[in-house]
Amino acid sequence: MxxxxxxxxxxxxxxxxxxxxxxxxxxxxxxxxxxxxPTEAEWMTAIRFLTETGKMCDDVVRQEFILLSDTLGVSMLVDAINHRYATGATETTVFGPFYMEGMPERTFGENMAHTPGEPVVVRGRVLTIDGAPITDAVLDVWQTAQNGMYSGQDTQQPHGNLRGRYRTDAEGRYAITTILPVSYPIPTDGPVGKMLDATGRHPWRPAHLHFMIEAPGYRTLVTHLFDESDPYLKSDAVFGVKPSLMVEYRQRDAHDQLARQFELSGPYREATYDFTLDRG
Structure with a gap:
């Protein structure tokens, strides 16, 4: 045989x-x-599809094969298999195709947004499973601008826009000033977009912030924080939503203590979330 x-x-x-x-x-x-x-014609169509997927990849920003894996649910299946044991740590989700290394080191609460949007402060702590603070943990953060595109993907955005590496203080606290994340469509100008169109699927992802959190002696955490009010939470194009990763963006006053601390001159929103890391 x-x-x-x-x-x-x-x-x-x-x-x-x-x-x-x-x-x-x-x-x-x-x-x-x-x-x-499959017919021979269908087989050749599949070969061309994979060939075109490879042509859409580069070494810096675009990774169409990750996008294909995401939209077929394979990325989340691999994620589930590799994090199948309940430990009490923050849940993981997909890495995504638009991470960039070497982004700016940011100070506590520094604003990483250089394009317009509704101001937001995201803050909380990074903790052990036992609830102890983790000092000097690195939070690599990235998100899209209001146009639904990431810096690097969108060459009109300043370098490092809406990206940054933050560190926790002695009490495990972190703070990030940015803009309210928005729902956005994954890129549809390549083979993955053609696949979604041919199968009647939408390309939208719910609004989220990406996090990759590292600390010596702990497993690296790759996850998102999702806006709990987003309409695409139940139909995420890459199947990445988990209920434990949803946050509320609460309206805050322009003149409160937090606004003064982070030099915000008008109304803003605040979200809080504590991350828990597993021992490596």
């Missing part, structure tokens, strides 16, 4: 994990082909 011939061809793979992956891939891929019986 052809399938077993191909499986056997990987039998001498030195790395046992690679051998298992390749043999399982062949079995499942062949099973898919037998079940669906």
């Amino acid at each position: 052809l399938t077993e011939q191909v499986v056997a061809s990987f039998e001498n793979t030195p790395n046992p994990r690679l051998r298992a992956l390749m043999q399982s891939l062949v079995r499942h891929l062949h099973a898919f082909v037998r079940e669906t019986e």
Whole structure:
């Protein structure tokens, strides 16, 4: 049988994990082909789709294969498998295709927004599972501008706009000044967009902030904070929403103590959230 011939061809793979992956891939891929019986034209369409997906990737901003994985639910499935054991730590979610390394180091409460939007202060603590503060944890944060695009993706935005690396203080506290995140469509100008259009799916993600939080001795946390009032929470195009990651953006007065502390001259919103890290 052809399938077993191909499986056997990987039998001498030195790395046992690679051998298992390749043999399982062949079995499942062949099973898919037998079940669906694609025409040769459909098979070539699939090859072109994957080719075009690769062409839409670059080393800095755009990663169409991550986007494809996200929209097929594979990213969240991998996330669930790798974080299947309940520990009390903050839940994880998808990394997303628009992270950028080397973004500006920000001071406590510094404003990372250089484009217009409704002012927001996001603050809280980074804690151990036992509730102890974690000092000098790094919170790498990124979000879209009001036009629904990330800096780097949108070349008109200043470098580092709505991105930054914050650190917790001696009591584990962090504070970020930014703008209210907005719902936005994932990029639809590539193969993933064509797939969504052909299958009648919308491309929208609910408003969120991305976080990657690191501290020595702890597992790196990759997660989002979602606006609990967003209309796309139940139909996120990448299936990334978890109820524990929703926050309320409360209206605050222009002249209160927090506004003075972070030099906000008008009304603003505030969201609070405590992150909990698992031991590495």
